[in-house]
Amino acid sequence: MVSVEEVAKHNSKDSCWVILHGKAYDLTEFLPEHPGGQAIILKYAGKDATKAFDPIHPRDVVDKFLDKDKHLGEVTGEIAAEEEEEVTPEEKARLERYENRPPLSQIFNSFDFEYVARHTMSPNAWAYYSSGSDDEITVRENHRAFHKIWFRPRVLVDVKNVDISTTMLGTKSSVPFYITATALGKLGHPEGEVVLTRGADKMDVIQMIPTLASCSFDEIVDAATDKQTQWMQLYVNMDREVTKKIVQHAEKRGVKGLFITVDAPQLGRREKDMRTKFGDPGAQVQQSDDSVDRSQGAARAISSFIDPSLSWKDIPWFQSITKMPIILKGVQCAEDALKAVEYKVDGILLSNHGGRQLEFARPSIEVLVEVMAALRAKGWQDYIEVYIDGGIRRATDVIKALCLGAKGVGIGRPFLYAMSTYGEDGVCHLIQLLKDEMEMNMRLIGATKIEDLNPSMVDLKSIFTHSADTARDILGENVYQHMEMPLFKGS
Numbered sequence: 389m390v391s392v393e394e395v396a397k398h399n400s401k402d403s404c405w406v407i408l409h410g411k412a413y414d415l416t417e418f419l420p421e422h423p424g425g426q427a428i429i430l431k432y433a434g435k436d437a438t439k440a441f442d443p444i445h446p447r448d449v450v451d452k453f454l455d456k457d458k459h460l461g462e463v464t465g466e467i468a469a470e471e472e473e474e475v476t477p478e479e480k481a482r483l484e485r486y487e488n489r490p491p492l493s494q495i496f497n498s499f500d501f502e503y504v505a506r507h508t509m510s511p512n513a514w515a516y517y518s519s520g521s522d523d524e525i526t527v528r529e530n531h532r533a534f535h536k537i538w539f540r541p542r543v544l545v546d547v548k549n550v551d552i553s554t555t556m557l558g559t560k561s562s563v564p565f566y567i568t569a570t571a572l573g574k575l576g577h578p579e580g581e582v583v584l585t586r587g588a589d590k591m592d593v594i595q596m597i598p599t600l601a602s603c604s605f606d607e608i609v610d611a612a613t614d615k616q617t618q619w620m621q622l623y624v625n626m627d628r629e630v631t632k633k634i635v636q637h638a639e640k641r642g643v644k645g646l647f648i649t650v651d652a653p654q655l656g657r658r659e660k661d662m663r664t665k666f667g668d669p670g671a672q673v674q675q676s677d678d679s680v681d682r683s684q685g686a687a688r689a690i691s692s693f694i695d696p697s698l699s700w701k702d703i704p705w706f707q708s709i710t711k712m713p714i715i716l717k718g719v720q721c722a723e724d725a726l727k728a729v730e731y732k733v734d735g736i737l738l739s740n741h742g743g744r745q746l747e748f749a750r751p752s753i754e755v756l757v758e759v760m761a762a763l764r765a766k767g768w769q770d771y772i773e774v775y776i777d778g779g780i781r782r783a784t785d786v787i788k789a790l791c792l793g794a795k796g797v798g799i800g801r802p803f804l805y806a807m808s809t810y811g812e813d814g815v816c817h818l819i820q821l822l823k824d825e826m827e828m829n830m831r832l833i834g835a836t837k838i839e840d841l842n843p844s845m846v847d848l849k850s851i852f853t854h855s856a857d858t859a860r861d862i863l864g865e866n867v868y869q870h871m872e873m874p875l876f877k878g879s
């Protein structure tokens with residue numbers, strides 16, 4: 389036990405104790421290692437840091453990673469509640485817009501969720517979720533690439549009964565899309581990723597659990613029901629023993645797929661996010677301070693545990709420590725796709741991390757065309773399951789990917805926006821919208837089941853041209869203008 393008065397004495401870099409969930413911890417030695425920099429911890433030195441801690445960290449992270457001799461025990465005495473920060477006029481207006489947001493019945497597609505999110509989420513959460521690297525050219529190209537592919541529908545097909553279910557990694561799924569791994573769910577919703585879990589379960593959709601979740605891995609798995617399939621996204625830790633423990637624990641908990649992220653040996657510079665981080669210390673996800681090696685850029689701070697030495701020679705080790713199907717998340721060219729087959733991995737996810745990593749990385753739908761051609765040329769197209777993600781906002785995007793040979797697709801930001809603006813109901817509503825769009829578009833293209841979709845149904849003539857203008861997301865804004873909704877009464 390330790391008194392609150394005693395904790396209060398340890399409020400500096402030389403001796404830094406904080407209170408989390410009623411217990412005290414000595415973080416003095418940990419300060420220089422904190423991925424989010426020292427400043428945020430020092431702000432709460434000697435005090436209760438629970439409120440700032442919770443949106444960013446899984447509950448069990450301290451137990452998992454802080455040496456036991458730094459755990460100082462229960463705090464006795466009255467723990468002063470963190471003084472409520474005064475509500476700025478901007479924050480007041482934002483909360484009003486949130487209260488006046490349209491009913492779910494007025495949300496007709498994923499862009500509507502994005503529009504409401506843009507106007508109602510905290511600046512921090514919006515910046516972190518929406519941002520892409522550098523000038524956000526790849527972010528926009530991801531979505532725009534789908535508009536270069538046109539359909540060649542077949543008619544006079546009896547499409548009375550349409551089945552949009554499929555199998556991914558050997559698991560049946562009601563739809564050929566899944567909720568992909570995106571970090572820091574509690575930035576957008578106080579409960580975090582478990583909201584996605586509950587929505588995915590209700591609607592029979594697979595969820596990929598992120599390494600950098602706000603909720604702990606076990607909280608997310610515990611929130612699932614037995615009928616639900618979950619996959620895991622893994623950032624490989626420099627300490628392979630830590631990675632081995634995480635992977636084998638996931639397998640023991642029933643996870644059905646291991647997606648190893650291979651496109652982020654260092655996190656990209658998401659400048660919109662970095663700009664806001666200096667405002668609100670509550671989510672210092674990428675703030676660097678003098679202790680972090682600035683020469684590597686601020687993003688280095690959050691990704692300091694990720695192993696940049698990860699390479700093909702590690703694949704056999706992963707195959708030796710788990711029986712889960714192994715998928716490489718972030719493959720971006722045909723050469724690596726062929727190499728993945730040679731290394732006998734179970735799948736590849738063609739992805740540029742939602743445009744948050746290498747700027748000018750090509751949209752995954754474009755890479756899919758290149759990869760499937762290379763696999764077919766070798767007769768290897770059935771040796772591996774190919775997934776894509778990035779910029780998928782409509783069922784037509786999903787259908788184009790399936791026509792071109794993808795087994796399924798991952799959707800990221802739309803689910804974050806749906807969760808952040810309408811919680812579990814929003815997640816379920818988005819899934820239902822996409823299911824309805826899927827069914828309608830399958831009928832209109834002349835397909836009754838996923839297996840009917842094939843390359844002859846799409847026209848790829850302009851897929852390899854890239855858009856010139858980069859200044860603004862013309863398409864997205866226009867869509868919003870056409871669909872201007874009486875969003876915020878009185879605003």
Ligand SMILES: Cc1cc2c(cc1C)[n+](S(=O)(=O)[O-])c1c(=O)[nH]c(=O)nc-1n2C[C@H](O)[C@H](O)[C@H](O)COP(=O)(O)O
Pocket residue numbers: 516517518530568569570571598599600621649717739740741742743744777778779780798799800801802
């Ligand atoms: C939107 C978003 C994406 C993140 C993401 C966080 C956010 C907010 N994070 S990140 O903090 O490192 O960038 C992850 C992550 O933890 N690990 C990962 O493999 N992909 C991460 N991704 C990429 C994600 O898995 C998909 O590749 C991407 O979201 C697909 O693009 P859309 O958002 O356009 O659907």
